[in-house]
Amino acid sequence: MDTFTTLTGIVAPLDRMNVDTDQIIPKQFLKRIERTGYEDGLFFDWRFHNDGTVNEEFELNKARYEGTSILLSRDNFGCGSSREHAPWALDNYGFRCLIAPTFADIFYNNCFNNSILPIKLDEDTVDGLFKECFATEGYELTIDLPTQTITKPDGGTIAFDIDPFLKERLLNGWDQIGLTLRHEEKITAYENAQA
Amino acid sequence: MPKNIYQKIWDAHAIETEPGQAAMLYIDRHFVHEVTSPQAFEGLRLNGRKLRRPELTTATMDHNIPTTDRSIPIQDPLSQKQVDALENNCAEFGVECFNMHNPNNGIVHVVGPELGFTQPGMTIVCGDSHTSTHGAFGALAHGIGTSEVEHVMATQTLLQEPSKTMEVRVNGKLPVGITAKDIVLAIIARIGTAGGTGYVIEFTGEAIRNLSMEGRMTVCNMTIEGGARAGLISPDDKTCEYLKGRERLPEGVPFEELCEKWKSFASDEGCSYDTLIEFQAEDIEPQVTWGTSPGMGTGISEKTPVLAEIAVDTDRDNTQKALEYMGLNEGTPIDEIAVNKMFVGSCTNGRIEDLQAAATVAKGYTVNECMDQAIIVPGSYKVKEEAEAKGLDKIFIEAGFEWREPGCSMCLAMNDDKLNPGDRCASTSNRNFEGRQGKGGRTHLVSPAMAIAAAIKGHFTDIREWKFN
Numbered sequence: 313m314d315t316f317t318t319l320t321g322i323v324a325p326l327d328r329m330n331v332d333t334d335q336i337i338p339k340q341f342l343k344r345i346e347r348t349g350y351e352d353g354l355f356f357d358w359r360f361h362n363d364g365t366v367n368e369e370f371e372l373n374k375a376r377y378e379g380t381s382i383l384l385s386r387d388n389f390g391c392g393s394s395r396e397h398a399p400w401a402l403d404n405y406g407f408r409c410l411i412a413p414t415f416a417d418i419f420y421n422n423c424f425n426n427s428i429l430p431i432k433l434d435e436d437t438v439d440g441l442f443k444e445c446f447a448t449e450g451y452e453l454t455i456d457l458p459t460q461t462i463t464k465p466d467g468g469t470i471a472f473d474i475d476p477f478l479k480e481r482l483l484n485g486w487d488q489i490g491l492t493l494r495h496e497e498k499i500t501a502y503e504n505a506q507a
Numbered sequence: 508m509p510k511n512i513y514q515k516i517w518d519a520h521a522i523e524t525e526p527g528q529a530a531m532l533y534i535d536r537h538f539v540h541e542v543t544s545p546q547a548f549e550g551l552r553l554n555g556r557k558l559r560r561p562e563l564t565t566a567t568m569d570h571n572i573p574t575t576d577r578s579i580p581i582q583d584p585l586s587q588k589q590v591d592a593l594e595n596n597c598a599e600f601g602v603e604c605f606n607m608h609n610p611n612n613g614i615v616h617v618v619g620p621e622l623g624f625t626q627p628g629m630t631i632v633c634g635d636s637h638t639s640t641h642g643a644f645g646a647l648a649h650g651i652g653t654s655e656v657e658h659v660m661a662t663q664t665l666l667q668e669p670s671k672t673m674e675v676r677v678n679g680k681l682p683v684g685i686t687a688k689d690i691v692l693a694i695i696a697r698i699g700t701a702g703g704t705g706y707v708i709e710f711t712g713e714a715i716r717n718l719s720m721e722g723r724m725t726v727c728n729m730t731i732e733g734g735a736r737a738g739l740i741s742p743d744d745k746t747c748e749y750l751k752g753r754e755r756l757p758e759g760v761p762f763e764e765l766c767e768k769w770k771s772f773a774s775d776e777g778c779s780y781d782t783l784i785e786f787q788a789e790d791i792e793p794q795v796t797w798g799t800s801p802g803m804g805t806g807i808s809e810k811t812p813v814l815a816e817i818a819v820d821t822d823r824d825n826t827q828k829a830l831e832y833m834g835l836n837e838g839t840p841i842d843e844i845a846v847n848k849m850f851v852g853s854c855t856n857g858r859i860e861d862l863q864a865a866a867t868v869a870k871g872y873t874v875n876e877c878m879d880q881a882i883i884v885p886g887s888y889k890v891k892e893e894a895e896a897k898g899l900d901k902i903f904i905e906a907g908f909e910w911r912e913p914g915c916s917m918c919l920a921m922n923d924d925k926l927n928p929g930d931r932c933a934s935t936s937n938r939n940f941e942g943r944q945g946k947g948g949r950t951h952l953v954s955p956a957m958a959i960a961a962a963i964k965g966h967f968t969d970i971r972e973w974k975f976n
């Protein structure tokens with residue numbers, strides 16, 4: 313698994329609540345049997361009109377957000393289907409960090425299994441970021457996982473919380489199965505006790 | 508100390524790892540389908556790993572398969588490839604697989620319970636959020652991502668932090684015409700789609716106790732739509748009765764013994780929860796969603812929201828976006844909303860009782876001429892067989908409904924069953940997200956009876972005033 317330590321990148325604003333995984337990657341893109349190649353399906357129904365033409369109004373289609381790697385959104389991001397194709401699509405497109413007030417449970421876990429950092433910030437802070445992002449072309453943030461801080465273009469910083477174990481995993485790029493198998497004798501002992 | 512059902516199942520399955528770290532929860536049953544598993548099998552292959560306990564894993568294909576004549580090959584090569592991948596992976600790794608010609612085939616969450624794989628006190632996972640369905644039996648059932656699918660395959664465990672618990676108590680008696688679907692839609696409309704985030708919900712109270720097992724499955728199925736990690740209902744005699752004689756119960760154990768063990772997982776008298784929310788069954792109306800998330804719903808006698816009455820800015824924006832997508836004006840009476848498509852089926856409402864309820868409404872009527880399509884898709888082959896044995900298929904066909912082969916179908920439209928842009932559908936499925944049933948399609952979630960009634964009238968109508976033939 314890739315590691316995550318620091319990241320400086322352009323922020324793309326997605327000013328909606330309850331962005332669900334059907335929206336992040338619609339079902340017609342779920343037929344692949346690989347973990348890659350989902351970037352063209354990301355937010356497909358928003359990026360393209362029904363007739364297939366590009367929706368110029370949609371944020372990600374605007375030149376100013378080209379090359380973005382940080383996605384800013386609202387409450388309950390990633391709700392709905394458990395499809396891991398959602399973090400795959402975000403990752404394939406280039407997003408490495410997501411910021412929102414809350415994330416849906418399954419989606420949140422799935423991010424860590426793909427070296428994507430989901431950051432929860434309170435609603436007011438997120439609101440402030442939206443305002444600054446809309447107001448400033450080329451708005452960039454620097455995310456520093458070891459110190460758990462976000463640095464803004466004006467030098468201001470925001471601290472964020474993260475579970476220490478999940479943080480370690482991202483920093484080291486640990487494969488979860490490998491970690492669990494270090495406890496294999498405990499699993500065997502459990503099975504023997506049940507039998 | 509009295510324990511609730513979640514604590515009991517947790518205690519019986521949690522294996523400690525290291526202090527301060529998530530526990531390994533031992534998994535008793537792992538269900539697999541074709542969409543969320545190929546990358547997990549591939550991961551095992553790349554790392555030279557096997558399934559730790561292949562006999563605890565069961566696979567079925569449901570999302571991609573056609574609901575029309577199955578003797579014709581699947582037309583979409585990508586769907587075919589995914590279905591083939593499942594069959595080949597299962598053969599390679601020693602997993603039982605119900606392919607689309609197998610008599611046990613059907614939607615994963617319908618098949619598990621009907622074969623008796625799903626039992627009280629178990630831990631169950633599947634790479635599918637509606638795994639919460641199995642909670643109806645008092646099994647702790649989680650939806651997981653594909654990396655976790657691979658983790659469970661390799662280790663038979665899932666890493667979990669203990670959840671907080673929420674009791675959702677539905678007191679009183681359900682009025683005539685109100686179903687499990689209406690209960691759960693009313694709950695989500697109140698708590699919101701993120702209301703249960705971080706919680707496992709146990710549904711309690713007289714109205715829940717009085718539901719059939721199938722009704723309980725409908726309620727637990729949609730727990731995930733309220734954001735909760737899992738939904739549970741304590742097992743009782745009804746649970747045992749449902750499971751009695753099912754094919755895949757443990758062999759060589761007297762049924763009474765099994766039943767006693769199962770019931771021992773029920774929440775103890777006087778146990779506690781972190782949160783309690785109460786509902787009164789008598790207050791629940793037939794529900795219809797008007798928006799683009801399952802929490803955007805209301806009673807049939809109500810209207811769509813009026814924007815000026817919403818105080819919070821983000822909520823108002825959200826509502827406005829939803830109404831725009833749905834092509835609805837604010838303040839529109841729900842029973843004036845006209846539909847042109849109908850779908851009865853899915854793991855929420857594709858079981859025999861659902862079809863029975865649908866047939867009771869349909870009997871002696873004809874699908875309205877404004878309808879472009881009205882399909883009925885049983886949740887499994889077993890459901891289909893039983894429905895046909897009861898003659899339900901005839902009632903549907905006579906009334907002008909299409910009677911299909913089992914599968915997920917128009918619940919998520921990965922096969923050919925989908926809405927076109929602008930279509931408006933009365934659907935018994937669980938998600939009304941933008942584009943869920945087809946790009947540009949508009950979904951209204953309802954109970955089976957309400958869906959059939961809408962297809963006959965051409966618009967939503969109050970099932971409590973229906974004239975049954």
Ligand code: SF4
Binds near residue numbers: 936
């Ligand atoms: S019926 Fe719908 S919700 Fe249920 S498993 Fe299939 S796609 Fe998922």
